[in-house]
Amino acid sequence: MSIALDFDNGSLVAKRKLKNSIFKVGMIILSILTVSPIVLIIYELIVKGFRQINIDFFTQNPPDTFEAMMAVSAGEVIPGGILNGLTGTLLMVLMASVIAIPVGIMIGIFLYENPGKIYSNIIRNLTEILQGVPSIVLGLIAYLWVVKPITGGYSALAGSVSLAIMMLPLIVRSTEESMKMIPDTLKEAAYALGVPYHRVVLKVLIPSSFGGLFTGILLAVSRVIGETAPLMLTTLGNPMVNWDITKPTSAMPLLIWEFYNDPNMVDLIWGTSLFLMIFILIINLISKQIAAKKKIN
Amino acid sequence: MANKNIAQINNPILSLEDLKIAYDSSKYAVKGINAGIKKENITAIMGPSGCGKSTMLRAINRMHELYPGIRTEGQIKLNGEDILKMDTIAVRRKIGMVFQRPNPFPTMSIYDNVIAGFKLNGVKLKKAEKDEIVERSLLDVALWHEVKDTLHKKGTFLSGGQQQRLCIARALAFKPEVLLLDEPTSALDPIATSKIEDLLVKLKKNYTIVIVTHNMTQAARISDYSMFMYLGELVEYDKTKNMFTNPVDQRTEDYLTGRFG
Ligand SMILES: Nc1ncnc2c1ncn2[C@@H]1O[C@H](COP(=O)(O)OP(=O)(O)OP(=O)(O)O)[C@@H](O)[C@H]1O
Ligand SMILES: [Mg+2]
Numbered sequence: 001m002s003i004a005l006d007f008d009n010g011s012l013v014a015k016r017k018l019k020n021s022i023f024k025v026g027m028i029i030l031s032i033l034t035v036s037p038i039v040l041i042i043y044e045l046i047v048k049g050f051r052q053i054n055i056d057f058f059t060q061n062p063p064d065t066f067e068a069m070m071a072v073s074a075g076e077v078i079p080g081g082i083l084n085g086l087t088g089t090l091l092m093v094l095m096a097s098v099i100a101i102p103v104g105i106m107i108g109i110f111l112y113e114n115p116g117k118i119y120s121n122i123i124r125n126l127t128e129i130l131q132g133v134p135s136i137v138l139g140l141i142a143y144l145w146v147v148k149p150i151t152g153g154y155s156a157l158a159g160s161v162s163l164a165i166m167m168l169p170l171i172v173r174s175t176e177e178s179m180k181m182i183p184d185t186l187k188e189a190a191y192a193l194g195v196p197y198h199r200v201v202l203k204v205l206i207p208s209s210f211g212g213l214f215t216g217i218l219l220a221v222s223r224v225i226g227e228t229a230p231l232m233l234t235t236l237g238n239p240m241v242n243w244d245i246t247k248p249t250s251a252m253p254l255l256i257w258e259f260y261n262d263p264n265m266v267d268l269i270w271g272t273s274l275f276l277m278i279f280i281l282i283i284n285l286i287s288k289q290i291a292a293k294k295k296i297n
Numbered sequence: 298m299a300n301k302n303i304a305q306i307n308n309p310i311l312s313l314e315d316l317k318i319a320y321d322s323s324k325y326a327v328k329g330i331n332a333g334i335k336k337e338n339i340t341a342i343m344g345p346s347g348c349g350k351s352t353m354l355r356a357i358n359r360m361h362e363l364y365p366g367i368r369t370e371g372q373i374k375l376n377g378e379d380i381l382k383m384d385t386i387a388v389r390r391k392i393g394m395v396f397q398r399p400n401p402f403p404t405m406s407i408y409d410n411v412i413a414g415f416k417l418n419g420v421k422l423k424k425a426e427k428d429e430i431v432e433r434s435l436l437d438v439a440l441w442h443e444v445k446d447t448l449h450k451k452g453t454f455l456s457g458g459q460q461q462r463l464c465i466a467r468a469l470a471f472k473p474e475v476l477l478l479d480e481p482t483s484a485l486d487p488i489a490t491s492k493i494e495d496l497l498v499k500l501k502k503n504y505t506i507v508i509v510t511h512n513m514t515q516a517a518r519i520s521d522y523s524m525f526m527y528l529g530e531l532v533e534y535d536k537t538k539n540m541f542t543n544p545v546d547q548r549t550e551d552y553l554t555g556r557f558g
Contacts, residue, residue, distance in 0.1 A: 185400040192360055192396075193414035193467070194389035203417050207404045 045274040052271025057081035061240060062255065068264040078267050084241045085255035085272065091243060092156050092235065092251060093225055096163035101217060104168050108175025109201060124176075131169040138162045139230030147234055156242070156249035159235035163227060167220040174216020178209040211290050218287035222280045228253035252276050302533045302545050304522065309333025310505050311357065311475060315371040318352050320364060326352045328529040329371070334475075334522075339497060339506045341516035341537065344526035345552065350509045353526070354477050357507065358392040359385050375474065390414070393468030395478040399460035401452035401467070408448040411435060411466050434466040439496050458489025462496070469504070476500070478508040482515065494519050513553060517541050525549045 056079060063071070063080035071078045107123065114120045142162035151157055182205060190204045206213065231237075236248040237258060256272050259265035306312075311334035318327040327349045334340050342350045355361040357373055359380065372379045380388045401410045411431045415422055422430070431448070435441035440462045444455070452463055461481060468476060478497075482490040497506055498519055510516050516523055516537060523537040525546070533540060533549040544550040 183400070185396060185398050186402065188360065188363070188396060189400040189402065189464070189467075190413075190417055191363060192358065192389055192394040193417060193471075194386040195414075195417040196386060199417055199419065204402065208402070210404075 042277070045270060045277055048267070049270030049272070049274030051077055052267050053275060057271060057275075058086065059083055062259075062265070062268065065262055065264055068262070068268075072264050072267075078265065080268075082252060082255050082268070082272050082275075084238055084250040085252040087241050087243070088156065088235070088238065088250040088254075089225060089252045091245070091249060092159045092163060092231075093221055095156065095160035095245065096167055096224065097217065097221065099160065099164035100167035100171055100220065103164075104171025104220075105175050105206070105213065107168075108172045109179060109205065111172065111176045112179035127169040127172045130165070134229075135162070135166060135227050136229035136233070138165050139233035141165070142230065142234045151246045153246075154234060154236035154248040156235055156245045156247065159231045159249065159251070160245070162230035162234050163224040166224045166227065166230070170220040170223060171216050174219070175209075175213055178212020178216070179205060181212065182208050211293065215287040215291045218283050218290075222283040222287075225280060225283075226253050226276055228257055232257070302535075303332060303531065304534045304536065306333030306335045306522075308336070310336040310376060311507075312374045313353075313357075313371070314374065316353065316356065316373060317370040318349070318356055318361060319368045320352075321366060322368075326529055327356070330531045332524065332531055332534055334505060334507060336505050337501055337503070338521040339501050339508060339519055340522045340524065341520035342507065342509045342524045342526060343511070343513065343516055343552070344524075344532075346511075348526045349529040350526055351479050354479055354507065354509050355394075357475070357477055358389050358394050360389075360394060386418075390471050391473055392475045392477060393471060393473035395461070395464050395468055395476065395481050397480045398484050399457055399464050401455075401460050401463050403451065403453045405452060406449045407444050407452045407455070407463060410452040410463055411470055413467055414471050430470050434470045435463075437469050437496075437500065438462040438466045439492065440466060456489070458485050458492060461485060461489070461493060465493070465496070469500075473504070475505045475507065478506065480509055480511060483511060490515070513541075525552060527552075 054077070058081055060079070060081040061084045062082065063078060067080070068078050107127070111120050111124055139162050142158045142165070146158035146161050147154060186204060186208060187200060190200045195203070231251050231254050235251065235254070237254045238248045238250045242249045252272055253276070256269055256276075259269040259272065313330050313332050313334075316327055316330045317325050319325045330353060342354065344350055352361060356369060357380070361367055361369070362385065369381060373381055375383075375388075375391060380392070401407075402413055405413060405416075408427075408431055409416060411434050412422070412427055415427075415430075432441060432445075435444065440459060443459065447454075452460065455463060461484075465476075465478075465481075482493050485493070494515060497508070500506060501521075508516075508520065520537045523535065523540045524531055525533045525540070525544075525548070527548050533544060533546045535545075540549065541553060544553055
């Protein structure tokens, strides 16, 4: 038969093989192109920032320009560190979590319990829109809501509010998704034991979806920890360690921006970026790990 | 009421009076059932898929109210008191339920699963009381000797049959008056099934048991009374022996002889 003959035709087979290998080579090149930026970024950060990361980096505030200039001209490591940024980021991310986690989880549970309702769809769409709002706009909002009326000036509280608004959609989403993974039979088991609704939520739904909730929170934290724009408008920065939430406070990404504006501090830019990058990578890896474990169960 | 195919039960612990249930306004899933349930007996509910067995059973401890928009008419009396007017939480503590798929709480140990009803309701118990309840309930379901050394392992590590017995123990921990089971063995193998059948027969000394089953030989083996439901109606209700040897209604006979269902 002619069709069978076509399949056996030598030149056609060779053509097909050639097409296959072109396709394969193309895929490999594209994959390398996709992966290379991240590899190059990490390489660049390590080479340029590694020298700065020492004990002082974590225990000292940044040097003044003069100290930095002296060190640079002597070819030494810049003295001082990023303690103010480290503590500021810690303070603000913690506070943002305290605001965003309970609110986000409650909204997520509400959406899960009322899936088809009109108001649920409205809330779901609004959180998705919120996720797309540029972070600097959230900074402006926090400026308007907190900086001016509440703290009467730049403050850690205002920074936290802007970060909390950014975290909210991620937590709402991950809560709803992980609640959906819980089999209905588990809720039935609890109701059949006469457990009232609020206890079913607190004692069954939240513990059973803990892995998913935790992953969502970690991803939200890693999302906001490097945010700069909203912090510029809300907490400004501080050369010293500050724990007062009504006062201007530093943060790691703000420090990178400040170092960028001072030609003597270049090495500190790279050190801080390297540290921030590694930190975010670790958070991501941990959350992936938890998510994978959840899947097996 | 005076349907000759419906057995009249003297001093029933539970009685359903003109019970009607509709998921939505258009049609009833349960269409006016009148029946008494005899204390410390096993009553089996049979009938083809979709005839309303689960709906009726769930109504008895008001689990059917989890479906929004469901409507219930008539009365369900436990010792003469209408449970539809009682507090749901109190009803569910007096009338326990076991489901088709074993559903132990995956975050809890075997021990905590047994006392889950107390824990989840925030009832504080002394260690000795907890130990006593756990041992008694697990002995009741013949699981104690299999798990007494691994009480602090997760309940989900057990086999399917053991998990189902754990779920029965969890329901028994409250010492309910009635135990409802909705096809409790349909997800289990024959050995696990026969263990559960044996323990139900033992449990009827102290508990009233109502079991929905698709398995006619199971109903014949363990139940004292049987109901046959069809399209939301109770067609026939009698001593199991009578129903299996001498069904009155043609539809019951067709079902029992496997001609439909
Ligand atoms: N959640 C629900 N919403 C609307 N209708 C329902 C719902 N659950 C059951 N029904 C309907 O109610 C009727 C009775 O269902 P039910 O689950 O009580 O039957 P069943 O006898 O338990 O069947 P099976 O043997 O398959 O478990 C069916 O017609 C079914 O379609
Ligand atoms: Mg059913």
